[in-house]
Amino acid sequence: MIIALLIFFIATIFLMWQGTMPLVLGIVLAAGSAAILLYMFVKNAHLSLKLQKAMKKYKAKWVGAVAIVSGLSTTLSRDSILLLNRQDELIIDGPYRSIVMPLESIERIGVLYGESIMRNSDRDLSTMLALGMMPNFSYIRAYLTRNPQAKRQRFIMLKPFATSEEIERSDMIVLVEGSALSNLKALLNRPEIASIARVLDKKHIRRDRKAGKLRKDEDKSEEQSAKQRHSQIKESIPRQNTGAHELWASGDMRVRGADNNDSKSR
Structure with a gap:
């Protein structure tokens, strides 16, 4: 967003300098983009200062801004801070209170893009994230429908071993990364987090789909080759003309047996 605004601002100034764009329109567009850039700069500076204060307060090894999507009671603010302290505890800190979760109490941490949630079924997501349960992501899909930019x-999905009074539904806490300042990759690379985390990036989803498609193609080719082998074996077996089929079809087998018995009795 910031890069796009910078490009737009520079392009507006350049067009004004060339005389291609009217002066009044150029000034309005340049002033508008500059105001938005200034607002975003102040907002990021305020967030950075807030994260630094939280890191000093909890003596954290990592800190990042998140937004609560579902799983926690509404008494906790939606815009919160996620921290990892030196006691190996994940802390969700809000303006009014905070929740502390030791890493020993967390069974799985799943990280994936919102686009992956929309494109995959609950069963596939459970398998890819190794959740060991069948989750219900309908409320997350509803959130993504209301907020398409979140795709x-x-x-971030936190699945504890045991539920508590703080968790509202689905036995999971679902967060969304709030800012690029969070550097979520640094948290996931920590050994204590990597042991329980499962990350699905866009490349991973593409590889899984490609692998699934290749497996389907291999199954089809194996089925076709099996049919070909079966037909070749069938053609290689010499047919013996015993007349049994013709006799059975015409009903002469039963009659012939009866005639033989009659001749013997005679």
């Missing part, structure tokens, strides 16, 4: 953001 490009990463979602």
Whole structure:
């Protein structure tokens, strides 16, 4: 967003300098883009200062801004801070209170893009994230429908071993990465987090789909080759003309047996 605004601002100034764009329109567009850039700069500076204060307060090894999507009671603010302290505890810190979760109490941490949630079924997501349960992501899909821009953001799913009064539904806490300042990759690369985390990036989803498609193609080719082998074996077996089929079809087998018995009795 910031890069796009910078390009737009520079392009507006350049067109004004060339005389291609009217002066009044150029000034309005340049001033508008500059105001938005200034607002975003102040907002990021305020967030960075807030994260630094939280890191000093909890003596954290990592800190990042998140937004609560579902799983926690509404008494906790939606815009919160996620921290990892030196006691190996994940802390969700809000303006009014905080929740502390030791890493020993967390069974799985799943990280994936919102686009992956929309494109995959609950069963596939459970398998790819190794959740060991059948989750219900309908409320997350409803959130993504209301906020289409969140499809490009990463979602963080915290699945504890045991549920508590804080967790509302689905036995999971679902967060969404709030800012690029969070550097979520640094958290996932930590050994204590990597042991329980499962990350699905866009490349991973493409590889899984490609592998599934290749497996289907291999199954089809194996089935076709099996049919060909079966037909070749069938053609290689010499047919013996015993007349049994013709006799059975015409009903002469039963009659012939009866005639033989009659001749013997005679």
